[in-house]
Amino acid sequence: MDEAYFRHVRRDIDRLLPPSANRILDVGAGVGATSAWLKSRYPGCTTIALEGNPAIRDELARNVDEAVILDLNGQLPDVGTPDLVLCLDVLEHLMQPVDVLKRVTSTMPDGGTVIVSVPNVAHASVSLPLLLRARFEYQDAGILDRTHLRFFDRASVVALMNQAGFVVRRGVRLGFDGPRARLIDAVTGRILRDHLTKQYVVAGTHGAPGQQGPVEWLTA
Numbered sequence: 001m002d003e004a005y006f007r008h009v010r011r012d013i014d015r016l017l018p019p020s021a022n023r024i025l026d027v028g029a030g031v032g033a034t035s036a037w038l039k040s041r042y043p044g045c046t047t048i049a050l051e052g053n054p055a056i057r058d059e060l061a062r063n064v065d066e067a068v069i070l071d072l073n074g075q076l077p078d079v080g081t082p083d084l085v086l087c088l089d090v091l092e093h094l095m096q097p098v099d100v101l102k103r104v105t106s107t108m109p110d111g112g113t114v115i116v117s118v119p120n121v122a123h124a125s126v127s128l129p130l131l132l133r134a135r136f137e138y139q140d141a142g143i144l145d146r147t148h149l150r151f152f153d154r155a156s157v158v159a160l161m162n163q164a165g166f167v168v169r170r171g172v173r174l175g176f177d178g179p180r181a182r183l184i185d186a187v188t189g190r191i192l193r194d195h196l197t198k199q200y201v202v203a204g205t206h207g208a209p210g211q212q213g214p215v216e217w218l219t220a
Contacts, residue, residue: 006030006056009037010088010117012174012220016203018084018113021045025082027104028072028090031056032063035086048079050104076103083112088201091160092118092148101164110207114166117201119143121151123175124195143198157200162212166204169216174199176219185219193219 007030021042026035029049039047047064051057054069061067068077073095085105091097105114119142126143129136138146152160161168175181175198185196202215 006053007033010034010086011037012172013086013088013115013117013201013203015172015218016113016115016170016201017041021084021113023080023082023084024048025050025079025085025104026064027085027087027100028052028093029060029064029067029086031059032067034088036063038084048082050076050079072100076100079104079107081107081109083109085112085114087114088117089119089199091116092145092150092152095149097150098160098163101160105164105166105206108206112206114161114164114204114206115201116157116161116204117174117199118152118157118160119145119148119199120153120175120194120197122153122194123198124192127195152200154194154197154200157202158212158215161202161204164204166206167208167210167212168202168204169208169213170218171200171202171215172218172220173197174201174220193217 022045024038024045024047026049029035029051032049035047035049048066049060049064050068050070051060052072057069094100123143126136136144138144158168175196181196
């Protein structure tokens with residue numbers, strides 16, 4: 001896998017971040033680049049990273065306060081009481097994503113935030129070949145990455161969050177940063193947005209009152 005994958009800073013979560021965070025848990029953290037960025041956003045916070053790739057252990061340890069290398073499909077360590085949990089591009093790689101999400105947020109206080117990102121299996125790069133040729137092919141990276149065990153669309157990522165006990169109020173559609181996608185979105189009256197979205201990023205609130213309602217979707 002491209003090493004840049006592990007070093008990418010996920011600034012696309014900026015509009016979903018809570019006003020404050022004291023203990024941040026980054027699940028599938030890569031080298032901890034996003035956690036290091038959040039250190040500047042939340043001065044004095046503690047960052048804990050869970051990562052499955054032992055080859056990046058040393059770099060990860062330099063970027064976070066606590067680094068744990070482990071199999072995320074196995075037993076998870078005590079992570080304290082995080083009030084912000086990140087699961088960015090990781091749940092689709094796990095055998096039981098809802099179970100893992102429940103476990104890493106089980107000690108989260110009410111009002112805590114979990115931010116999840118998943119690739120969108122309804123993106124045109126997948127849906128068009130299925131429509132036109134009735135086939136798809138696994139790839140080395142991207143939406144049909146051969147290491148993906150689960151696939152999500154807009155409704156199922158919200159359902160995943162609900163099953164783990166979170167209410168989603170806001171999300172971001174990624175894939176609209178280029179002129180081509182913006183043009184297609186405009187000329188089609190936004191009816192193809194689910195096929196132009198490459199990733200869904202959602203923020204859920206722990207212990208939020210009420211039932212799941214409409215989600216405010218932003219674009220990036």
